[in-house]
Amino acid sequence: MREGDRAEVRHVWTADELDHALTGLYMEIKPDQRGLAGVREKLMAAVDAQPQPLLSTVADSTGKNSTGESRPAESGPGESSTEESRPEESSTVETGTADTGTVRTGVVETGVGARRRRPVRRWLAAAAAVAVLTTGGVLAQTVLFSSSSATAQAQEALTSAADVAARAKDPVLADGQYRYVATHAWWMKGVGAQNQNFSFLNENLIETWIPADPSGEWLQRRSETGNRKWVKGTEAEARAAGVVIEESPWPEQRAKGGEFSGNLPEHGNWQFPRPEFVASLPTDPEQLYERLRADSGGGKHALVYAADALRTGLLPAPARANLLRALTYLPGLDVVDGAADLDGHRGVALGVSEGGERQEIILNPGTGELIGEREVSDTFFAGIPKGSLISYSAITTAVVDHIGDKPAS
Amino acid sequence: MTAKSARPSPHPPPVDGLDLSGPDPRSVFGRLFDEHAPSLHGYLARRVGDQVADDLVSETFLVALQQRHTYDSTRAGVRPWLYGIASNLLRRHVRQEVRGWRARARLLGADQVQTESHEGRTTDRVSAQQRVRQLAGALAALEPGDRDVLLLTSWGHLSSTEVAQALGIPVGTVHSRLHRVRRWLQSHSSVTTSGMEDGDA
Known part of the structure; x- marks a missing residue:
């Protein structure tokens, strides 16, 4: 209420x-930047401590070796005196080719200090x-829609999925069991080097274990698998151009009540539909759509918000059915693919186009469940052709007996 | 303050003449630090406070030093590169950041009451303060990735392209996330905090 x-x-x-x-x-809070001087010193100490084998080619080409020790004759007092005589020009070759002298420290700092012009409090x-x-x-x-609801085809697909969803029985978890929700996603990543840009879909796996009592401890594991599907260019081309491609490590997270980021709204929202939030949603589909539109900003964002809520595994069957019916009021929503294939799961793709992209949700017509989402480029942009998949993700849910268990596939 | 200074260019040239992996790391990193550390520190301090910001700036530049050979100025400007490193490091402090915002939401609430009782009808100022407080609460409710996009843009003054470079995501994603987050904040800032007060105050 x-x-x-x-x-x-x-x-x-x-x-x-x-x-x-x-x-x-x-x-109104002025950050205290007095600590920065110490931070700078630490950095300079680290610079000095750097072994510099990678510089050998450069150093050799200038006739000097960066370690200083193998060619003592060239990095001795002579160089220091050169610098002292013209500190303002000490920025490039001379200072860097040897890296040990304390004399030079002072000299270089003078050079840098002299060049420091902008006080950088610009925020x-x-x-x-x-x-x-x-x-x-x-x-x-901002997009102007001429229609006032989803197309007839989309309405039909949504209504029939909603009918099935409404009849579905939500799995009942025994004490100690966990709801397992896996998002298998391919998100586009752009990389570039030497004025060349490359794009690929990067495979991510996010697994969440939700306890029977959702206020208990949840577990989330996330990884970038290293699998890539190249959209623009090839891996060989990218590597040849010197692109470095890395997966970032994601630590395993455990948190009571799913508070992984410690910032969930107390009463829930579309992204984290707590029972209280679900109870606050209108049951009339048109009013529910109005609420969704108001909360999300409408258009494709309404579809994103609906998918957010559906894929959490937290919406009970009647609420899922209502939400699908609410989407029949989403202007411009159309069936764009009657047999979309996500990880081998086939479903009906419903999409809305906006801002050069088409946002889609894919529903299993047999169960009324959300099986995934796709984003498709609707325009030629940044070398990525129209119709390219920008991202897609497939959702799998299951009930498992222990936290961390994967369902038998 | 220094409000008159020009907006930093959306595509700062790689610090002119600076070759990060060149033979003169001391001079190059000294300069890099002087150019970027203060603004980076300011950005981080607003998110996690001065002290953690000191540590994060330090770590950011140490990581930059270690990774200087893989830095490619044609791929990202120095600023987004540094802010990207910092954003990664910041992830370890998410809880602290969120606690800070919640505390902030309460603190500003207290300020606001005082202002009201002392000055009576300073409506404009009060409502502005109230909005700031509400926003602090709402920011606490964002996904970390969304918060990065919003705050790198709004506080870090990175362009969408730079945010994309910093976070390693497509520009289109930056646009749509920013749009979504702003819409959400516009309609939720007042809602979320009222609930949070009940629980936290």
């Missing part, structure tokens, strides 16, 4: 109000510019 009331009276900020609040947050400065930038972004994505 309270959620509903709030939705009625909610004041929506203008873009300006948001920017002002963002600029104002913490603005207050650009607030106005940022406002312009982000407002531009918002405007660019």
